[in-house]
Amino acid sequence: MKYWKEAASLIVAANRRNGIFHPHTISSSTAAKEKGEEKLSNRNKIRKINDGNVIVRHHCESDFSILLMQRAQSSSFFAGAEVFPGGALDNADTSPDWLEFFEEAGISTKDFGKMLSVQGQRPLVFTNKQTSPLPREVAFRICAIRETFEEAGLLLLKSFKDIPHKKTEVTFAKNYEHPSLSEVTIDEWRRRVHGDASQFIMLCRELQCVPDVWSLMEWCDWLTPATNKKRYDTMFFLCCMNDVPLVKHDAQEMIQTKWSLPTEALQSFQDKQVYLPPPQIYELSRIENFKSLQDLFDFSSQRAFLGCETTFPVLYLSEDGKVVSAYPGDDIYPKVPEFKTINAGEMAVLNKTAEQSLKESKNVNRMVFKDSTECSLYYNIIPRFGHVAPALFNNPDSDVQSKL
Template sequence: MSSVSASAPPAARLAATILLLRDGEQGMEVFMVVRHQQIDFASGALVFPGGKLAPGDSEARTHARCTGVEGLNKDEIAPRVGAIREAFEESGILLARPAKGGAIGAERLAALGTRYRRGLDRGEIAIADMLETEDLVLDCGGLVPFAHWVTPTFMPKRFDTYFFLAVAPPDQVGVHDGHETVDSAWLTPPTIVLDELAGRRTLVPATMLNVKKLGFSVSVKDALAAAKAKPVVTVQPVLEKGPDGKGLLRIPQEAGYGVSEFTMDIPS
């Protein structure tokens, strides 16, 4: 079996995403959004809210307004900030609270969304600007590391993505932004898998595998406990060419997906 190689692969950009969870009548649900058809990566696909880290995610003044980051260094805090920011931009759900205590009510959350979501998305303001102006702190302690994927080297656009689990605040309603994302829904993992098999949904492999991994748990409590119990193993799929000419993407068995390889067409 020979490896498929590529010279000078593009650098992988840091990114982060959150699997926002809640328990529904049919079981545990995760908030998903549909990416706009004109987006240059995963267009039209069902994804978790997330995206590239912004410069402001690494600022000291931002990290000064993070809770639950004791013992973490700046490189560990930045993906958590980016995940919370991206979730707010793409879903309107904000994992934060007033610095003086209490919760962000529905009315204030709606006002924050109107005032800041587009500016954050366009890079016109940094997350620290909103936190300082509104006297808020981010609930980074509510994020549980779940997965870490690096795009294969043969892909023209590559990301180094951290996945986190978080409980969705019960008083916040997820709403897609209407720009990068054009639809949204709370779905159970089995429903997502069946919809993809039936051709009703499109998912990239990393998203589908993380949906299936999430589906090993039956409730939010179980999912959080399972994620906390096992260390995250970095996954960077390696594409190999078998004797039959088909492509095999290999991933570490210890990453916890129940598979170590799957087939795909080798890109030309």
């Protein structure tokens, strides 16, 4: 029995050196930025990654920004939170009609390349049984592209004539532009697709374009904790863009759109100016390691084929009233986690304070929450499947840090 819905999300990284930031997409004021840099100067840490090298966190500005969107307060899931664009998988995303359409464009299954032959571990979203002949790795990418179009107006497509000869290569993404696509036309298509996901393939047919699935790289998979009533298993993809596209929130599910430096977004959360859900905190902390968009692309385009595990947070209540969210590899993470939905009152108890648990643990991969707006990230294990370790976030000096 499945206790959750499936979803896809897209982390969009755009070169902020190219393109003009429009007023409604600027992420924070200069004053807030300077304040953040002062606080960040006390957070420089050293940690190991899977090749045994040591990376020193330098908090210089990265040359790229990440697209973040604020959910409406009426949302039933992470209301008011700043998130990456994305949403639930629709039957239209898995339709075999997509295979026929790709064939019309001269694309066969083998042209999807290594995304269909990843050798490492596969996350839950890709191992579930399916009835459609369309590979789930492709269907979830279509979902992420469709949802990003609905929520941000960003159209990641490739025209039939622009499909590269070497179709299997990972590429930079580009916002599709055409003289026939005015702002009014785009808004109308967004409304149509929002009301009926099957309209997305109709849009692609009209434009003679296919979803640019080759520009989406596997980044991570998160399954909502068992204590949540509404749960999703969400596959997060990452794409890189050489130019900053103009984006616009849909004014329905999303009420604000902005581009933020990873460090900036984390600092805004720490200053309680915005609310970031745990997956966004964790993944922005990973992306914070990269100061160059090209480096981020080079890393993710190679790592994407090494495998991906499902990050399923297991929650514990500590004696001091804090919630400890443990992730795979942590000493307190169960060998066989129970995925079944439970009531919040059934949360496991640590029988010690959060700090005591940290001191007694050799392998740490967890977040400690004082409340939903204040948390710390602790990490000292070697990342699996070639991934990068998250930079420590809001982490006061402790014995745990000496192990990094």
